[in-house]
Amino acid sequence: MVADTPLIISPSQLYQGFNENQDVAILDSTWFMPNSPRKAYDEFQKKRIPGARFLDLDRVASTHELGLKHMMPSDVLFKTACEEFGIRPSTHVVLYDTHGVFSSPRALFMFRSFGHLNSSILNGGLPFWEVESFPVDLDAPGPLPPKSEYPLPPLDEKAIRSYEQMVTNSALSTASTASSAEAELVLDARPAGRFTGQDPEPRPGLSSGHIPNSFSLPFGSFLKIQQGPQGSTYTVFREPSEIHDELKKVVGASHAERIIKGEATAVTTCGSGMTAGVLWLGLKLLGAHKLGLYDESWTGYAMRETSKIEKA
Structure with a gap:
């Protein structure tokens, strides 16, 4: 494994990897909200980065007592998925989505938490790749590569x-x-209206609001919108200095420095554990x-009748 593999790479960096015949596995990890009419796998079949395979985050996931989706997989399930994709421990795994940046950080969180440090997201995803005029595959996906052998990975329990x-x-x-000084700082990636309870949750019957003593930090605060193909838009990560500023606005300069220096632990959450990955990254x-x-995020928390929910 490569410890210094960058967390994010650009389209040109990925394309350079093609030219150098590097051991790279490209995974489309697009995910849409349950109420969206768009289907990630259907779109993948129509257009993708050449050589990409589809990573279904709802399938490569553990079952949950509350029926929650895309929970962190078991070590066996992760190992099996890697082998099906032909991924070896030395493979550079590049994850992208069709939003730009949305679900790919959650996929990266999964790989990094299982110790596959040789992994990155493609900043801007498929839209940025197209803006840079790199080739796309419009034919039906080909067969999966030969299965690999992948050792049972240890999950970082922390x-x-x-x-x-x-x-x-x-x-x-x-x-x-x-004891308050020892508490972890909880950062909620949902839109502010859902955090305060003013706006409804997209999941019917689920109360909005937030976990007591958590902070509202919508995941879009870490991203900026770019002009995409044919008038569309997509997202990319802001510069680190801008991300730092957004963090300070929410938790204050002191807490922000404690997080960055490792003096305090930050825990990210969202609606279902997906965009919490954006804050994590x-x-x-x-x-x-x-x-x-x-992992359960707000859906798992608010579904339980005993949970304390704050609003405003």
């Missing part, structure tokens, strides 16, 4: 937070001055390393 851990941490935040770009992700 990467994932459970419901119980989130409840305990929320209480710890207000217990006392001493943005913080990684700032050099933060004490990070976690609440």
Whole structure:
């Protein structure tokens, strides 16, 4: 594995890898909200980066007692998926989506949490690739490459937070001055209206609001919108200095520095654990390393009748 593989790469960097015949596996990790009419796999079949395979984040996932989707897979399931894609430990895995940046950071979080450090996202995804005039494949996808052998990977247990851990941490935040200093800082990637309870959740019957003592940091704060093909738009990550500024606006300069220096742990959450990956990756770009992700996120939290929900 390559420890210094960049977290994000540009289309030109990926294309250079093609020319150098590097061991690269390109995975389309596009995901759409359940209420979207668009279907990720259908779009993948019609257009993709040459050689790309489709990573279904809802399929490469563990089952959950509440029926939640795209939960972190087991080590066996991750190993099996890598072998089906022909991925070896030495393979540079490049993940992209068709939004620009949306679901690919969640896929990167999965690979990095299982120790596959030789992994990156394609900044700007397929739209930026097209803007740069690199080739796209419009034919039907070909067969998968020959299966590889992939060792059973260890999961970084510190990467994932459970419901119980989130409840305990929320209480710890207000217990006392001493214990409050030890509490993890919870950053919520949902739009502000859903965080405050003013706007409804996209999942019917689910209350909006937020976990007590968490911070509202919409994932779009870390991204900027670019002009795409034929008048469309797509997203790319902001520069680290801009991400730093957005973080400071929400948690304050002191907390921001503590996160970046590793003096405090930040835990990201969102609606279902998908865009929490955007915040996770943005913080990684700032050099933060004490990070976690609440896998169930708001859907799992709000579905439980015993959960304390704050609004406003």
